[in-house]
Amino acid sequence: MDVLLFAAAAVRISVPYALAAMGASLSERGGVVCIALEGLMLNGALAYTLGAHATQNPWIGVLCALLAGLATAWLHAEATVRFRADQITTGLGINLLAAGLTRFVLVRVFHSSSNSPRVPGLPEWRIPGVADLPGVGELLSSPLVLITLALVVLVHGLLFRTVFGLRLRSIGERPEAAATLGISVARYRFAGVLLCGLMAGLAGAYLSSEQHSFTDGMTGGRGYIALAAMIVGKWNPVGAAAACLLFGAAEALQIKLQGSAFPSELLQALPYVITMLALAGFIGRAVAPRAVGTPYDPES
Amino acid sequence: MSTPHVTLRGITRRFGALVANDRVTLELPPGEIHALVGENGAGKSTLMKVLFGLLQPDEGEIVVDGRNVRFADPQAAMRHGLGMVHQHFMLVDTLTVAENVTLGRETQARFGLLAPGDAEREVAALAERHRLPVDPKARISQLSVGAQQRVEILKALYRGARVLILDEPTAVLTPQEVDELFAVLRALVAEGVSIVLITHKLAEVKALASRVTVLRGGKVAGSAMVADTSIERMAELMVGHVPAPLTERSHRAPGAPLLEVQGLEVRDARHLPAVRDVSFAVRSGEIVGIAGVEGNGQHELIECLAGLCPPARGAVRIAGVAVSGHSAREHRAAGLAHIPSDRLHRGLVPDMSLAENLVLGLQRRPDIGTGPWLGGHTLEDASRARLQEYDVRPPDPRAFAGRLSGGNQQKLIAARELTQGAKAILAAHPTRGVDLGAIDFIHRRLLAERDAGRAVLLVSSELSEILALSDRILVLYEGRIVHETTPAATDERTLGLHMTGRASHTDAPLPPRNGTPHASGGLA
Numbered sequence: 001m002d003v004l005l006f007a008a009a010a011v012r013i014s015v016p017y018a019l020a021a022m023g024a025s026l027s028e029r030g031g032v033v034c035i036a037l038e039g040l041m042l043n044g045a046l047a048y049t050l051g052a053h054a055t056q057n058p059w060i061g062v063l064c065a066l067l068a069g070l071a072t073a074w075l076h077a078e079a080t081v082r083f084r085a086d087q088i089t090t091g092l093g094i095n096l097l098a099a100g101l102t103r104f105v106l107v108r109v110f111h112s113s114s115n116s117p118r119v120p121g122l123p124e125w126r127i128p129g130v131a132d133l134p135g136v137g138e139l140l141s142s143p144l145v146l147i148t149l150a151l152v153v154l155v156h157g158l159l160f161r162t163v164f165g166l167r168l169r170s171i172g173e174r175p176e177a178a179a180t181l182g183i184s185v186a187r188y189r190f191a192g193v194l195l196c197g198l199m200a201g202l203a204g205a206y207l208s209s210e211q212h213s214f215t216d217g218m219t220g221g222r223g224y225i226a227l228a229a230m231i232v233g234k235w236n237p238v239g240a241a242a243a244c245l246l247f248g249a250a251e252a253l254q255i256k257l258q259g260s261a262f263p264s265e266l267l268q269a270l271p272y273v274i275t276m277l278a279l280a281g282f283i284g285r286a287v288a289p290r291a292v293g294t295p296y297d298p299e300s
Numbered sequence: 301m302s303t304p305h306v307t308l309r310g311i312t313r314r315f316g317a318l319v320a321n322d323r324v325t326l327e328l329p330p331g332e333i334h335a336l337v338g339e340n341g342a343g344k345s346t347l348m349k350v351l352f353g354l355l356q357p358d359e360g361e362i363v364v365d366g367r368n369v370r371f372a373d374p375q376a377a378m379r380h381g382l383g384m385v386h387q388h389f390m391l392v393d394t395l396t397v398a399e400n401v402t403l404g405r406e407t408q409a410r411f412g413l414l415a416p417g418d419a420e421r422e423v424a425a426l427a428e429r430h431r432l433p434v435d436p437k438a439r440i441s442q443l444s445v446g447a448q449q450r451v452e453i454l455k456a457l458y459r460g461a462r463v464l465i466l467d468e469p470t471a472v473l474t475p476q477e478v479d480e481l482f483a484v485l486r487a488l489v490a491e492g493v494s495i496v497l498i499t500h501k502l503a504e505v506k507a508l509a510s511r512v513t514v515l516r517g518g519k520v521a522g523s524a525m526v527a528d529t530s531i532e533r534m535a536e537l538m539v540g541h542v543p544a545p546l547t548e549r550s551h552r553a554p555g556a557p558l559l560e561v562q563g564l565e566v567r568d569a570r571h572l573p574a575v576r577d578v579s580f581a582v583r584s585g586e587i588v589g590i591a592g593v594e595g596n597g598q599h600e601l602i603e604c605l606a607g608l609c610p611p612a613r614g615a616v617r618i619a620g621v622a623v624s625g626h627s628a629r630e631h632r633a634a635g636l637a638h639i640p641s642d643r644l645h646r647g648l649v650p651d652m653s654l655a656e657n658l659v660l661g662l663q664r665r666p667d668i669g670t671g672p673w674l675g676g677h678t679l680e681d682a683s684r685a686r687l688q689e690y691d692v693r694p695p696d697p698r699a700f701a702g703r704l705s706g707g708n709q710q711k712l713i714a715a716r717e718l719t720q721g722a723k724a725i726l727a728a729h730p731t732r733g734v735d736l737g738a739i740d741f742i743h744r745r746l747l748a749e750r751d752a753g754r755a756v757l758l759v760s761s762e763l764s765e766i767l768a769l770s771d772r773i774l775v776l777y778e779g780r781i782v783h784e785t786t787p788a789a790t791d792e793r794t795l796g797l798h799m800t801g802r803a804s805h806t807d808a809p810l811p812p813r814n815g816t817p818h819a820s821g822g823l824a
Contacts, residue, residue: 162413163406170392177390181404182375
């Protein structure tokens with residue numbers, strides 16, 4: 001059962017990466033760089049803790065995380081789409097803002113600069129026949145794991161099988177072409193960024209639900225790893241989720257090897273090494289949407 | 301939907317102090333091809349943007365079937381049956397033909413799901429009906445330029461366009477693709493569609509259009525039935541005077557080779573060979589023209605000869621000095637001048653002054669600067685004479701290069717590159733997108749350089765330019781030189797066949813063309 005347990009641990013670790021990476025693929029396919037994932041997740045994680053703490057209902061916590069992700073993403077969209085600010089700068093600004101804001105709220109509400117009190121996590125969804133499977137039963141009873149698995153299919157379908165997805169992709173590639181056909185570049189870019197905010201907020205909820213608390217800076221760079229996974233996955237939701245699983249497995253292995261002679265730093269570096277190899281063209285070609293990072297100015 | 305009768309009446313559009321359109325009137329009866337000609341900056345594009353709802357007129361009215369209308373945006377124009385084929389195609393490269401055509405009006409199943417099969421069938425049927433052969437499942441990036449243009453036309457027709465505006469549609473096509481396009485346009489007109497053809501190639505007007513309107517300086521300089529006018533008369537209206545033909549070239553034997561290329565292979569960005577085993581020499585007092593459809597290795601050849609990328613194989617010698625693999629500076633030091641194909645990215649720094657642009661690359665010369673310091677006022681004084689000599693307007697050394705018109709920018713580059721005493725001149729698309737006056741000026745300068753004993757390599761996609769200037773012509777196809785000839789021994793049609801790899805190597809005489817006179821660029 002060792003293999004199954006290891007696989008379950010890998011999936012568990014990769015869930016927040018996958019949610020954020022799939023969200024980023026929607027934002028970037030529409031042409032907006034989402035380096036703000038870290039901040040979106042952090043705000044989501046804190047909002048979950050606040051909601052779950054105040055109501056003792058974890059699902060209210062999830063709702064708060066979604067709203068926090070949405071609000072933070074709205075700020076990013078407003079700055080980058082409406083005011084055509086530089087997308088990387090805005091994203092980094094949001095990450096810094098979230099780092100400071102969450103610590104501020106932590107101190108003001110919970111009177112601690114390090115962590116919140118214990119809050120309830122999400123209850124299990126015990127599916128008969130599945131919950132008792134050896135090794136993976138517990139994993140497949142976690143609501144957010146199941147939701148994430150469903151989202152892999154849904155987000156991929158949204159991007160490649162729907163009218164919305166086609167228009168979003170056309171705007172990330174050639175916004176002026178879409179605009180001449182009467183498609184609102186701003187509206188679709190807003191939608192892509194906001195969907196990204198919802199998913200990254202959910203990723204944050206998963207982190208604090210699993211840990212039953214919020215700790216300062218608890219995302220610990222996961223937003224950047226998720227962005228890397230999206231690149232390795234070639235801006236495809238399924239590819240991004242698969243890359244997240246790979247990164248999750250590396251992290252699970254690193255935890256397993258802790259205390260052994262094997263230097264765990266090597267495994268920690270793995271996501272970044274793989275991303276650089278992908279960008280350098282060694283793992284297929286990772287080609288970004290052509291207009292990603294470029295504000296759309298209808299006047300020019 | 302029947303084709304509307306569209307009239308533009310007294311259209312005036314200003315940009316600040318500039319009057320781009322001054323009381324322009326244009327009549328578009330159904331089922332006609334109306335050519336709109338004029339030099340760059342004459343106001344053609346502004347007028348068409350007004351017609352297509354991209355710009356609002358300051359004065360004047362648009363009348364469709366007797367009713368006054370206002371087009372707030374292109375969608376409003378489309379609802380009235382107008383469609384536009386932009387010069388720079390508005391296509392999404394990564395999507396399929398069917399997706400591009402239906403974008404914004406997608407065929408849908410329930411719940412916002414796409415129905416790609418329906419879209420492909422519909423686009424295939426539309427393409428069939430209008431005889432615009434194109435595979436609905438192909439991705440745009442896989443298509444030739446001609447096929448991409450057909451997709452643009454299909455896009456307009458899919459939206460029910462009955463009035464098509466085509467902006468310089470032949471600028472990017474081979475002569476054969478031009479023939480195909482014209483056949484398609486004639487068929488559309490036969491169905492009752494009306495067409496506005498924006499162009500500055502007057503032979504095309506003669507071949508295709510029934511009416512012509514000439515714009516000059518934002519005003520209508522003249523309007524006539526094409527049958528009642530001549531190319532010479534239209535050219536005169538366009539430029540405001542009778543253009544003098546290029547001076548008869550002096551016949552002199554070329555001298556020693558100044559630019560030699562031996563067994564050259566150059567790789568493109570994907571490391572695939574783009575120039576394969578190319579050898580030629582350009583001699584003193586000779587212009588060698590390189591003809592070819594864009595994307596057949598010209599870009600890589602130019603970059604390599606300018607020293608911007610090293611060859612994978614082979615040798616380049618400038619005035620006898622082996623320079624292959626050396627830096628661009630060493631290429632220049634050996635005696636190379638380079639008029640690059642992209643004036644705004646490679647030729648100039650738009651945010652720097654004319655004086656500064658004139659000394660780009662010369663900063664090591666002692667008369668221009670010492671150590672890290674540039675000459676300051678002396679630079680400006682020295683540049684004034686050169687700006688005047690090369691007719692750069694305004695001849696103000698402190699003006700920013702980015703503020704000049706395309707033609708003046710190109711003359712500015714010529715003023716820098718042709719006054720350094722170079723031995724070999726690499727001129728890449730030296731007149732692309734510039735007005736007739738500047739074209740004429742640059743052509744005369746290149747001929748003067750030739751007569752002064754320099755070696756000129758001219759790369760151009762304008763066959764009329766290649767034929768007018770070259771002493772010898774090399775045709776580049778898929779990275780190889782597939783044909784060598786002289787202007788006297790060939791014509792555009794024959795060159796076009798070689799450019800598309802369709803010519804047999806025996807050069808058998810071609811059968812006469814049926815019907816229409818044949819399209820050529822320029823006025824010469």
